[in-house]
Amino acid sequence: MILLGLVLQYSAKGTPMRIIYKTESGGVAVIVPADTIEACMKDIPEGAIYEIVDDVPEDRTFRDAWTWE
DSSP, rough: OOOOOOOSSSSSSSSSEEEEEETTTOOOEEEEOOOOHHHHHSSOOOOEEEEEESOSSSOTTGGOOOOOO
């Protein structure tokens, strides 16, 4: 469960929660909040499908090939 309204939300691993969303080109964008999750919602394009997650791959070698379903 994600509790919104905290200054920063952290996963069980101690890493900051992230917002991911599908881009128009079919890629995946990742937002790492510096403030609350709510404060970052304005950065998600209108109508974009998004999810709040607690982990993304650390290896960025193939970042352009990331997908999300």
